[in-house]
Amino acid sequence: MKNIPCHAILACASVLAAPTYAADSDAFVQAITNGKTTVNLRLRHELVDDQAQSQDANATTLRTCLSYTSAAWHKLSAGLEFDYVAALGSDRFNDTRNGNAAFPVVADPDGADLNQAFLRYEQSGNSVTVGRQRINMGNQRFVGGVGWRQNEQTFDAIRGQFTPSKNVLVDYSYIDNTQRIFGPEKGKPAAKLDSDHYVAMVTWALRPELTASTYGYWLSFADAAALSSRTLGVALTGELKHSDLALDYRVEAARQQDYDNNPVAFSADYHHLVLGLRAAGVRVGVGEELLGADAGAGVALQTPLATMHAFQGWTDKFLNTPATGVKDRYIDLGTKVSGVALKAVWHDYTADTGSANYGQEWNLQASKTLLKRYTLTAKYANYRADTLARDTQKIWLMAEAAF
Numbered sequence: 001m002k003n004i005p006c007h008a009i010l011a012c013a014s015v016l017a018a019p020t021y022a023a024d025s026d027a028f029v030q031a032i033t034n035g036k037t038t039v040n041l042r043l044r045h046e047l048v049d050d051q052a053q054s055q056d057a058n059a060t061t062l063r064t065c066l067s068y069t070s071a072a073w074h075k076l077s078a079g080l081e082f083d084y085v086a087a088l089g090s091d092r093f094n095d096t097r098n099g100n101a102a103f104p105v106v107a108d109p110d111g112a113d114l115n116q117a118f119l120r121y122e123q124s125g126n127s128v129t130v131g132r133q134r135i136n137m138g139n140q141r142f143v144g145g146v147g148w149r150q151n152e153q154t155f156d157a158i159r160g161q162f163t164p165s166k167n168v169l170v171d172y173s174y175i176d177n178t179q180r181i182f183g184p185e186k187g188k189p190a191a192k193l194d195s196d197h198y199v200a201m202v203t204w205a206l207r208p209e210l211t212a213s214t215y216g217y218w219l220s221f222a223d224a225a226a227l228s229s230r231t232l233g234v235a236l237t238g239e240l241k242h243s244d245l246a247l248d249y250r251v252e253a254a255r256q257q258d259y260d261n262n263p264v265a266f267s268a269d270y271h272h273l274v275l276g277l278r279a280a281g282v283r284v285g286v287g288e289e290l291l292g293a294d295a296g297a298g299v300a301l302q303t304p305l306a307t308m309h310a311f312q313g314w315t316d317k318f319l320n321t322p323a324t325g326v327k328d329r330y331i332d333l334g335t336k337v338s339g340v341a342l343k344a345v346w347h348d349y350t351a352d353t354g355s356a357n358y359g360q361e362w363n364l365q366a367s368k369t370l371l372k373r374y375t376l377t378a379k380y381a382n383y384r385a386d387t388l389a390r391d392t393q394k395i396w397l398m399a400e401a402a403f
Contacts, residue, residue, distance in 0.1 A: 031073035040065040042150065044398040048093070048104040051390035057093035059106040062086050063150040065115070075123050079133075081116035085109065085150045097187050104392075108150040113184045115154050125163040132156050135173055136307070137201050141272070142217050142231060144307030149181040153305070155195075172200040178305065194222040196260070197305075210238040219305065220260040227304045230259040233270065250274035250287075256301045266297035268325065282335040291318075293325030295353040300325040313347045313361040314381035315392045322388060325352025340368045349388070358388035375400040 041064055048057035065083040087095065087110050094100045095109040118131030135155050137143040146153040156177035162170045175197035183191030201215040217231045233254025240247045254270040269292035276285035289311065293300040300321040312318040312328050332345040343365045349358035361384070367377040379396040383389070 028073050031071040031077070035068055035070035038067045039403045040067070041401045042398065043400075044108075044150070044396060046093075046106050046108075047393075047395040048106060049393045050104040051385075051392065053102065053104045055092070055103050057104040057106050058090075059093035059095070059108060060088040061106075061108045061150050062088055063108075067116070072122065075121055077120050077122065079116055079118050079120065081114075082112065083115050083151060084112045096182050096189060097185050107181055109182060109185065111151075111184045113151055113179070115152060115179075127161050129157075129159045129161075132179065133159060135159060135175070135199075137171060137199060138203075138213060138215065138235070139310075140307035141311060142215070142303050143199050143305045144310075146181050146307050146309070148307070148309040151181050151183060153181050153307075154179045167205045169203045169205075170200075171203070172198075174198055190223065193224055196220040196222065199305075208238065209240050210236065212236055215254075217305075218259055221304075222261075224304070225261045225263060226299075227302055228258070228260045228262040229256050229302065231256040231270070231301075235272075244279060246278040248274070248276040248278070248283075248285075264297050264299055266294040266299045268292040268294050268299070268301035270301055276332075283333070285332045285334075287328075287330050287332070289328045289330075290352060291321045291326050293321075293323060293352045295324075298323050300352070312349070313345075313383065314363045314379065315361060315383040315394055317359070317361075317383055317389050317392070318349070322351065322358070324354050324356060326350075326358065327352055340366055342366055356388070357386040359383055359385040373402055 041062070043062050044060070046057070046059045063083055063085050065081065067079070067081040069079040070077045085108055091098050091100055092103060093106040094103045096105060096107055097109040114132065116132050116134060118129050118133045120127055120129040132154055134145045134152065135143055135157060136145050144153070155173070155175045156179070157173045157175040159173040164170065175195045178193040178195045180189070180191055180193065182189045185191060197220060198218040201213055203211060203213040205211050212234070214234045215232070220228045231254055233252065235250065235252035237250045238248070250272060252272040255267060256270060257267045258265050270290060272287070272289045274285060274287040276283055291301045300323055302321055308319050309316060312326065318326050327350045328347055330345055330347045332343065334341070334343045336342065345363040347361040349360070350356065351358065362382045364380045365377065367375060369375045377396070377398040379398070381394045383392045385391050
């Protein structure tokens with residue numbers, strides 16, 4: 001085959017592109033001016049009484065988040081999101097950057113951060129997104145945005161979401177960099193992690209009673225080799241309805257192994273089993289989540305990219321899984337009274353290997369949305385230690401507004 005001169009390729013490309021793109025600059029300007037801008041304000045006070053620390057933490061912070069997404073232009077759109085976290089009043093807490101080590105950690109450091117900056121191509125339910133973006137996969141147990149903290153976790157990534165049929169979603173991302181909640185300033189824990197990750201999930205919505213998903217997470221951290229791992233798993237979820245009763249369930253199992261530059265060879269199991277019954281506006285559920293351990297290797301399954309606050313209790317005692325693993329058996333109750341959403345959860349934590357009882361925890365929450373724009377939340381967590389950490393209580397009072 002003869003080589004085609006570069007100038008000929010460029011000339012052909014310019015001729016083809018001219019009528020399609022150059023002639024519709026007005027449409028491009030319209031896509032920019034018709035974009036959507038949102039502002040989200042979140043004011044929160046967090047009180048932490050951790051018996052391992054000499055003083056209580058009192059943190060009042062305000063997160064201001066400004067987002068913009070353009071309208072589509074030739075099926076292309078762009079998005080930007082900035083946030084600014086400000087500590088109000090005295091810094092009587094350890095935000096991981098202010099040096100207040102005598103206080104418990106409230107990981108909401110001051111500063112402005114670029115959360116998202118991406119380009120997206122979208123057509124017929126399929127999309128490709130390139131740039132810094134929020135990636136939430138499934139229930140966020142392995143990959144999520146850590147939305148509870150004031151500065152979210154986002155990723156420099158290429159993400160493709162495809163629908164080969166109306167009930168199948170293929171979600172695949174390559175992640176080059178992880179922007180963590182501890183930024184924007186450098187320090188410990190690291191504000192970002194150099195990443196070489198491949199994460200994928202395929203979901204089949206077979207019927208309302210059954211959704212099946214399978215996933216694979218290949219995580220390689222250049223500067224945190226002990227966190228590099230491969231996790232493969234499957235999950236079945238759904239809801240069965242009869243008259244005024246509804247039964248929901250989750251059956252999930254996975255296995256994690258060392259991957260790439262991890263210096264330790266290990267294998268650990270994961271499972272999450274949930275059964276819930278809803279009747280007369282009240283849901284009662286029971287569950288068991290296991291993050292297993294490899295006793296021979298002395299390590300346990302880890303989830304470094306997860307939205308971990310949503311799992312294993314709100315005092316966050318298991319952000320790093322103990323070497324003997326953790327089994328969390330829990331009971332939860334939820335309802336709504338006069339428009340106020342109420343939730344209560346009780347956890348019992350034990351080791352996967354050995355016979356250690358780590359402790360128990362109560363979680364309570366009340367939340368109400370006003371005028372579809374404002375949300376008020378009160379939240380309480382109480383961890384009673386047996387063999388892991390120390391007794392800890394946390395209280396949150398929060399007000400949010402979205403415009």
